[in-house]
Amino acid sequence: xxxxxxxxxxxxxxxxxxxxxxxxxxxxxxxxxxxxxxxxxxxxxxxxxxxxxxxxxxxxxxxxxxxxxxxxxxxxxxxxxxxxxxxxxxxxxxxxxxxxxxxxxxxxxxxxxxxxxxxxxxxxxxxxxxxxxxxxxxxxxxxxxxxxxxxxxxxxxxxxxxxxxxxxxxxxxxxxxxxxxxxxxxxxxxxxxxxxxxxxxxxxxxxxxxxxxxxxxxxxxxxxxxxxxxxxxxxxxxxxxxxxxxxxxxxxxxxxxxxxxxxxxxxxxxxxxxxxxxxxxxxxxxxxxxxxxxxxxxxxxxxxxxxxxxxxxxxxxxxxxxxxxxxxxxxxxxxxxxxxxxxxxxxxxxxxxxxxxxxxxxxxxxxxxxxxxxxxxxxxxxxxxxxxxxxxxxxxxxxxxxxxxxxxxxxxxxxxxxxxxxxxxxxxxxxxxxxxxxxxxxxxxxxxxxxxxxxxxxxxxxxxxxxxxxxxxxxxxxxxxxxxxxxxxxxxxxxxxxxxxxxxxxxxxxxxxxxxxxxxxxxxxxxxxxxxxxxxxxxxxxxxx
Numbered sequence: 001x002x003x004x005x006x007x008x009x010x011x012x013x014x015x016x017x018x019x020x021x022x023x024x025x026x027x028x029x030x031x032x033x034x035x036x037x038x039x040x041x042x043x044x045x046x047x048x049x050x051x052x053x054x055x056x057x058x059x060x061x062x063x064x065x066x067x068x069x070x071x072x073x074x075x076x077x078x079x080x081x082x083x084x085x086x087x088x089x090x091x092x093x094x095x096x097x098x099x100x101x102x103x104x105x106x107x108x109x110x111x112x113x114x115x116x117x118x119x120x121x122x123x124x125x126x127x128x129x130x131x132x133x134x135x136x137x138x139x140x141x142x143x144x145x146x147x148x149x150x151x152x153x154x155x156x157x158x159x160x161x162x163x164x165x166x167x168x169x170x171x172x173x174x175x176x177x178x179x180x181x182x183x184x185x186x187x188x189x190x191x192x193x194x195x196x197x198x199x200x201x202x203x204x205x206x207x208x209x210x211x212x213x214x215x216x217x218x219x220x221x222x223x224x225x226x227x228x229x230x231x232x233x234x235x236x237x238x239x240x241x242x243x244x245x246x247x248x249x250x251x252x253x254x255x256x257x258x259x260x261x262x263x264x265x266x267x268x269x270x271x272x273x274x275x276x277x278x279x280x281x282x283x284x285x286x287x288x289x290x291x292x293x294x295x296x297x298x299x300x301x302x303x304x305x306x307x308x309x310x311x312x313x314x315x316x317x318x319x320x321x322x323x324x325x326x327x328x329x330x331x332x333x334x335x336x337x338x339x340x341x342x343x344x345x346x347x348x349x350x351x352x353x354x355x356x357x358x359x360x361x362x363x364x365x366x367x368x369x370x371x372x373x374x375x376x377x378x379x380x381x382x383x384x385x386x387x388x389x390x391x392x393x394x395x396x397x398x399x400x401x402x403x404x405x406x407x408x409x410x411x412x413x414x415x416x417x418x419x420x421x422x423x424x425x426x427x428x429x430x431x432x433x434x435x436x437x438x439x440x441x442x443x444x445x446x447x448x449x450x451x452x453x454x455x456x457x458x459x460x461x462x463x464x465x466x467x468x469x470x471x472x473x474x475x476x477x478x479x480x481x482x483x484x485x486x487x488x489x490x491x492x493x494x495x496x497x498x499x500x501x502x503x504x505x506x507x508x509x510x511x512x513x514x515x516x517x518x519x520x521x522x523x524x525x526x527x528x529x530x531x532x533x534x535x536x537x538x539x540x541x542x543x544x545x
Contacts, residue, residue, distance in 0.1 A: 164210030226255025
């Protein structure tokens with residue numbers, strides 16, 4: 001276990017955010033922004049933020065460098081071609097200004113001021129390229145798309161929402177945007193770069209909730225509000241209506257809760273407020289037998305193939321059910337439980353002030369063969385379904401509601417689960433492991449929200465990071481899920497064997513010399529060497545006493 005601890009008091013006003021590929025971590029501490037390597041903790045770049053900006057900053061966004069890149073999965077479960085490489089840019093924003101940083105530059109790359117004057121900033125994201133910034137105003141007033149090349153912005157009135165009202169077409173960069181200027185939902189198809197409106201479509205929806213391009217860029221889906229029932233519109237890439245999927249009349253129809261494309265775009269998963277997941281493959285062949293004994297084959301598109309339910313009683317004939325248990329020493333571990341298990345319902349948790357319905361989170365793994373989902377009716381239970389067999393593979397029952405689910409970005413069957421526990425704890429599952437794992441990280445008393453994310457991995461180990469508003473810790477594990485520095489039988493090899501020089505990270509802000517120049521970390525140098533004097537260093541392994 002390799003902790004990244006602060007040696008001096010320092011507060012994160014925004015939780016640290018790893019880059020998309022997990023190679024770098026952006027950390028705001030006091031008045032500084034530092035970009036650190038997740039491999040060795042070295043400072044790659046550091047910047048002095050404007051006065052007060054660290055307190056008011058609300059958004060940190062990395063450029064999604066994998067947006068237009070493909071990936072392939074090898075026989076060992078690792079994915080290649082995932083990272084775009086060399087495209088490390090991030091933006092920070094509060095309600096007054098937007099700061100764009102290029103990790104290869106020592107100064108701020110660009111700054112946007114006055115993007116929102118009458119309303120607050122509701123959301124901000126990179127556009128299709130790293131030279132475009134999307135700025136959403138509050139109350140759905142307008143969307144601005146800023147070009148860092150021309151220093152000009154395009155304004156679009158009445159976007160529907162921040163998170164799900166737009167989608168870029170992979171490979172070409174065409175923008176599909178939902179708007180509602182009057183009493184009807186409109187879909188705009190816009191050209192890449194110049195954002196000229198190529199097509200405008202009036203949708204047959206009551207209140208469209210979101211739009212998504214398929215990963216191959218050939219299809220668009222628009223899902224309607226729950227009040228319209230379970231309705232999903234399938235459109236061609238240019239916006240023409242292809243078909244509308246709706247549930248049969250005899251089934252309970254409570255509307256669409258969430259929609260997720262598989263990473264390869266070969267199927268669509270629809271989660272409804274009734275707690276079920278329906279999987280619609282892009283292509284299906286139906287064989288019909290005629291009266292004269294001949295058979296006919298008919299190609300069908302987007303018809304239901306699998307239906308995964310989240311029953312209040314778990315019975316997986318060909319799978320396993322794992323339940324979190326507390327040991328004699330108050331340690332946590334998974335234990336296999338019998339079938340017909342009854343997980344805790346929503347009423348079992350005191351924090352549940354109002355009834356929640358629907359599904360969420362619902363995530364495909366990197367190759368689209370596994371689907372993890374959680375029903376609000378049983379918020380502490382995670383189901384993992386196999387798209388190869390069309391059946392549930394396993395279920396994980398926890399003591400606290402699940403807040404996030406993250407599949408590893410290169411290992412296709414590795415899953416990280418985070419729950420609403422006050423302790424710094426994460427849960428890991430992998431299909432090849434004999435049992436799932438529970439890992440506690442050496443953070444001090446947690447303060448506020450915690451976030452767990454995957455970091456980049458090598459061929460021999462995996463890494464993830466857990467952060468709160470005071471500290472950040474990284475844990476490095478073997479591919480078998482064992483802590484680095486421990487034998488398979490659990491015998492402790494001692495602190496010397498666990499310590500990997502260069503990974504114990506000081507997250508306190510970089511000090512500024514008296515002449516006002518910025519001091520950046522360099523590989524092989526500690527903070528004391530940079531400042532020219534010694535520092536009192538905390539015991540890295542204090543948590544093991």
